[in-house]
């Protein structure tokens with residue numbers, strides 16, 4: 001309906017009466033203008049410069065030196081802190097920057113049993129619903145294949161100065177704007193030795209009672225040249241864990257990122273991978289999944305494994321390894337655009353609804369949904385898809401489904417002709433500015449699906465121990 005109305009608005013503009021057009025044309029949803037303003041601030045050249053500077057510290061291994069202004073992890077995090085602090089002035093006092101220091105247990109061979117980590121955290125306080133939090137992080141630490149002494153060169157351009165640059169650039173793009181929810185931008189330490197920095201952060205947020213409604217880990221988001229010689233720069237891979245079924249919070253967040261990209265980032269796709277991570281590898285989103293928070297990982301479409309975690313060498317007379325000259329900053333900027341669009345959409349929108357229950361009417365093929373809406377929802381809509389479809393295929397605004405209050409002030413809506421047994425249904429909120437929340441779904445009916453006799457219940461996916469040289 002709104003699409004038709006805006007088409008009429010264009011006709012009036014073409015007729016040549018700007019005043020009439022101004023009065024008659026409905027305003028574009030405010031969220032579209034807000035996201036466009038943020039996207040316009042993303043600068044590929046600055047992303048390239050951030051990656052080059054981070055590589056210039058030689059190594060950012062968690063055990064590398066901290067007594068220098070130009071080399072090692074200590075210099076890297078002081079530089080990152082200064083970059084985030086330079087953004088504070090644009091935020092009307094809502095952005096604060098801190099270092100989170102912790103001592104984390106470590107089980108990795110060749111490492112001490114306790115490792116000190118320092119995360120760099122920038123927090124853009126929300127206005128109206130500051131207790132709801134969205135996090136984007138990249139890990140600024142790096143490693144090579146020699147060992148864990150923190151001494152050899154480990155530029156870590158793609159893994160993961162690229163993801164760190166995305167978190168920093170997203171902070172720059174979003175800090176001047178106001179959001180209902182709080183946004184947190186993080187450069188994580190100690191990822192390569194067992195997700196140490198993100199564990200410290202996720203646990204602290206959980207202990208503080210933060211309502212983390214989404215975490216995006218950007219890790220390995222800078223290489224577009226596949227090992228097959230083909231250039232891959234039209235999509236990112238979005239990994240999400242699910243302990244059971246296909247509708248975990250993380251999968252819901254992954255679909256929300258896909259929605260935001262389709263709406264705001266033309267010509268670039270979020271490719272949903274319905275798997276927690278790549279084979280044999282892990283990342284910082286795992287720490288948030290473990291605390292029960294929706295979390296996803298963004299990675300480039302085709303990795304060049306021959307460069308990750310390598311000691312610097314020469315091939316064909318040229319330097320070889322995870323170096324900044326092999327990072328495609330224009331691509332990394334596209335990943336930053338998806339991050340910015342996703343965070344802006346979700347942090348502007350109300351929180352997701354709470355779906356209490358769903359049932360199939362026994363006398364006809366209609367689905368009834370019972371749910372609660374949060375304060376501040378200007379509207380809501382229903383979505384559904386076949387159980388085998390990766391993403392939502394049907395959307396209906398609530399007006400058409402005529403929700404009505406139940407005795408307990410919950411809402412009851414009937415989706416006519418939707419056979420619940422065959423599809424997944426969900427509800428999402430619409431903000432006054434046209435933004436959309438994550439989709440909330442009712443519980444799946446088959447949580448205790450049959451297993452072969454004598455076989456133990458499957459454990460939720462667990463990340464394997466990191467292996468030297470094979471990457472994480």
Ligand SMILES: [Zn+2]
Pocket residue numbers: 139159160191219220472
């Ligand atoms: Zn990494």
